[in-house]
Amino acid sequence: MNVLAELAARLAEGEIRVIDLTQTLAPEFPSISLPPEMGQAWPFRIEEVSRYDERGPAWYWNNFSCGEHTGTHFDAPVHWISGKDLPNNATDSIPPERFIGPAFVLDCSQEAAKDPDFLLTRKHIEDFEKTHGRIAPRSWVLMRTDWSKRHDPVEYQNYDEEGQHTPGPDVDAVKFLVAERDVLGFGTESIGTDAGQAYHLRPPYPCHYYMHGAGRYGLQCLTNLDQLPPTGAVVIAAPLKIRNGSGSPLRVLALIDG
Amino acid sequence: MLRQKRKNPVLRTRLPTLPPAARSRVALGLTAAAALGRFELQQCRECATVQYPPREACQKCLSTLLDWKTQSGAGELLAQTVLHHSNDLFFRERLPWRLGLVKLDCGPTVVAHLHEAVSRKVRVKAMLDRAGQAVIAALPDKETHDMADDRQLREFTCDPKHRKVLVTDGKTTLGQALVRALADSQAELIWVGHAEPWKKFAGFDELQKIPQVTLVPLDVTDSKNVREVAAEIAGKVDIVVNNAEYHRGFGISGRQGVETARAEMDVNYFGLLRLAQEFGPAMRSRGADGNASAVAWVNLLSIYALANFPPHGTFSASKAAAHSLAQCLRAEMRPAGVRVVNVFPGPIDDEWNQLLPPPKVTAAALAKAIVGALRDGIEDVYPGDVAQEWLARWRDNPKALERELSA
Numbered sequence: 001m002n003v004l005a006e007l008a009a010r011l012a013e014g015e016i017r018v019i020d021l022t023q024t025l026a027p028e029f030p031s032i033s034l035p036p037e038m039g040q041a042w043p044f045r046i047e048e049v050s051r052y053d054e055r056g057p058a059w060y061w062n063n064f065s066c067g068e069h070t071g072t073h074f075d076a077p078v079h080w081i082s083g084k085d086l087p088n089n090a091t092d093s094i095p096p097e098r099f100i101g102p103a104f105v106l107d108c109s110q111e112a113a114k115d116p117d118f119l120l121t122r123k124h125i126e127d128f129e130k131t132h133g134r135i136a137p138r139s140w141v142l143m144r145t146d147w148s149k150r151h152d153p154v155e156y157q158n159y160d161e162e163g164q165h166t167p168g169p170d171v172d173a174v175k176f177l178v179a180e181r182d183v184l185g186f187g188t189e190s191i192g193t194d195a196g197q198a199y200h201l202r203p204p205y206p207c208h209y210y211m212h213g214a215g216r217y218g219l220q221c222l223t224n225l226d227q228l229p230p231t232g233a234v235v236i237a238a239p240l241k242i243r244n245g246s247g248s249p250l251r252v253l254a255l256i257d258g
Numbered sequence: 259m260l261r262q263k264r265k266n267p268v269l270r271t272r273l274p275t276l277p278p279a280a281r282s283r284v285a286l287g288l289t290a291a292a293a294l295g296r297f298e299l300q301q302c303r304e305c306a307t308v309q310y311p312p313r314e315a316c317q318k319c320l321s322t323l324l325d326w327k328t329q330s331g332a333g334e335l336l337a338q339t340v341l342h343h344s345n346d347l348f349f350r351e352r353l354p355w356r357l358g359l360v361k362l363d364c365g366p367t368v369v370a371h372l373h374e375a376v377s378r379k380v381r382v383k384a385m386l387d388r389a390g391q392a393v394i395a396a397l398p399d400k401e402t403h404d405m406a407d408d409r410q411l412r413e414f415t416c417d418p419k420h421r422k423v424l425v426t427d428g429k430t431t432l433g434q435a436l437v438r439a440l441a442d443s444q445a446e447l448i449w450v451g452h453a454e455p456w457k458k459f460a461g462f463d464e465l466q467k468i469p470q471v472t473l474v475p476l477d478v479t480d481s482k483n484v485r486e487v488a489a490e491i492a493g494k495v496d497i498v499v500n501n502a503e504y505h506r507g508f509g510i511s512g513r514q515g516v517e518t519a520r521a522e523m524d525v526n527y528f529g530l531l532r533l534a535q536e537f538g539p540a541m542r543s544r545g546a547d548g549n550a551s552a553v554a555w556v557n558l559l560s561i562y563a564l565a566n567f568p569p570h571g572t573f574s575a576s577k578a579a580a581h582s583l584a585q586c587l588r589a590e591m592r593p594a595g596v597r598v599v600n601v602f603p604g605p606i607d608d609e610w611n612q613l614l615p616p617p618k619v620t621a622a623a624l625a626k627a628i629v630g631a632l633r634d635g636i637e638d639v640y641p642g643d644v645a646q647e648w649l650a651r652w653r654d655n656p657k658a659l660e661r662e663l664s665a
Contacts, residue, residue, distance in 0.1 A: 027477075027480040027482050027483060028475075028480075028483065030454075030456050031454075033454070033457060037506070039515075039517055039518070040517070040521065043479075043480075045479065045480060045481070046481070046482065047481055048481075153455060153456040154455060154456045154458075156456065157456035157457070159456060159457055159458060160458075
């Protein structure tokens with residue numbers, strides 16, 4: 001049996017399981033907040049076109065609207081100024097084989113529970129590798145924080161007078177993953193790939209700056225990372241083919257050994 | 259606070275009826291003034307006679323040169339009677355009803371609805387009735403603290419006392435001033451909307467301390483959310499105060515693209531449409547629900563709804579759209595006796611008008627004007643000196659105001 005046929009057979013038999021890493025697109029899911037004088041991303045909104053009624057007697061459908069960076073979404077390199085001039089840097093031009101890749105899942109859930117401003121360091125990554133082996137090139141690195149289990153939007157966004165407090169990677173961790181591990185991208189459960197207070201890091205928003213500057217990708221608002229093994233999962237994350245799109249909401253799936 | 263005895267919830271709610279609404283075009287002059295809270299009667303330019311009811315010509319000298327002029331309303335009660343029978347559907351449900359004849363100091367003798375506390379000296383006002391038409395009400399000469407509680411007078415006003423109110427945005431200083439003013443006016447319950455509930459806002463804790471207040475996540479750009487909030491509370495809301503507003507200071511060339519303008523339309527225009535579709539039907543069904551019925555819908559518009567202020571050009575356009583829709587809402591709510599109150603402030607003293615020089619209307623003054631309009635039964639509110647002056651200029655010559663605003 002060839003590999004693909006075997007994959008299909010094992011999927012059908014439940015020997016390979018599919019884990020949905022996607023939050024449901026719904027209006028009440030929190031959206032990215034910027035200062036009010038700046039341009040704003042649309043939150044997810046949905047309007048009924050018809051529902052088996054006088055507006056359309058036998059069919060139900062909706063119009064929806066949202067920004068490219070809404071709900072569980074993909075960040076393309078062109079999203080950030082550091083990636084603006086790279087080739088193949090947008091949702092329509094990224095080679096499609098990049099949308100499928102192995103995943104290494106770093107469990108930071110205990111640290112994040114203790115400290116909402118937790119920053120993942122290079123040392124954390126190296127400690128992970130001592131146990132689970134070296135992060136393979138062209139892999140997703142997913143930061144599990146159990147942030148997606150904060151179902152109350154107030155808890156999820158976690159604002160106070162000084163802004164948002166959510167975990168993320170520090171500057172050296174991002175540089176290490178890009179330069180020395182050649183990762184495909186970085187994924188988080190919170191609203192950004194960077195920490196809530198990452199504006200105060202140098203450079204600000206290092207994960208956006210270095211990942212996109214090196215043509216790598218981001219995934220955020222992921223969920224169910226607690227169901228993934230530290231290594232061995234394959235992630236399928238294909239954004240919508242928006243012309244020159246900076247990102248896209250998407251369905252993120254992980255295949256794991258049953 | 260003493261609350262009123264609650265309605266037996268298993269009893270039928272009576273359907274709204276309206277007092278007689280037919281008026282001649284000339285008689286609508288009285289309504290136009292009453293909508294602004296003014297008492298105006300026709301005065302002959304040639305012989306100075308003040309007349310009532312309104313006519314096409316002066317009843318004394320037959321001149322057609324008649325001007326609507328503000329009158330004092332002071333007068334003397336000549337006779338009074340109490341109706342115990344009426345064939346009119348509206349009044350037969352509200353008997354007994356007090357009426358009287360008042361000789362006005364300015365000349366004419368008028369038939370007036372009588373406040374129960376009137377004595378010989380009275381003060382008459384033109385007030386909008388549930389049909390939205392002007393009638394004359396005679397009130398006590400001197401204001402008393404419980405004057406507004408008069409059963410007949412409450413048929414003309416939209417007093418928040420004992421009523422349940424929704425304020426759609428509690429995040430702004432105006433929203434919070436409105437909540438305080440409504441609480442001071444003895445509103446029974448105040449639901450206060452706040453969008454994006456994960457962003458805690460200044461004043462949140464103070465709002466929560468007001469006993470009548472319940473905070474509800476409400477985002478007028480989210481149809482599903484508006485529908486769900488309405489499903490929960492629309493059957494109890496007596497007064498909607500829609501102060502949700504999106505305001506940025508840009509003209510056409512001041513900002514690239516349409517996103518800011520679209521956000522203004524989404525809150526200021528579509529927000530009103532969503533609220534009206536979801537809250538309107540339930541409120542219409544409760545237009546005659548006893549002494550604390552559904553009575554009013556307040557829209558925070560802007561003086562820029564009348565004439566565009568180019569530095570805030572897209573905001574002005576969204577408010578003009580909202581004004582037009584509010585007129586539609588007014589027509590659709592009127593059969594239920596629910597009044598649509600449009601508020602046209604000049605610049606509000608908030609962060610979005612930071613660069614405009616004073617005078618600017620403060621949140622507290624605007625809130626006071628809105629609650630005052632509900633208590634007085636006013637339909638079009640131009641709060642503060644700036645709005646009053648612009649209204650006068652707009653009525654005098656709309657083209658001149660357009661030029662002045664774009665200078």
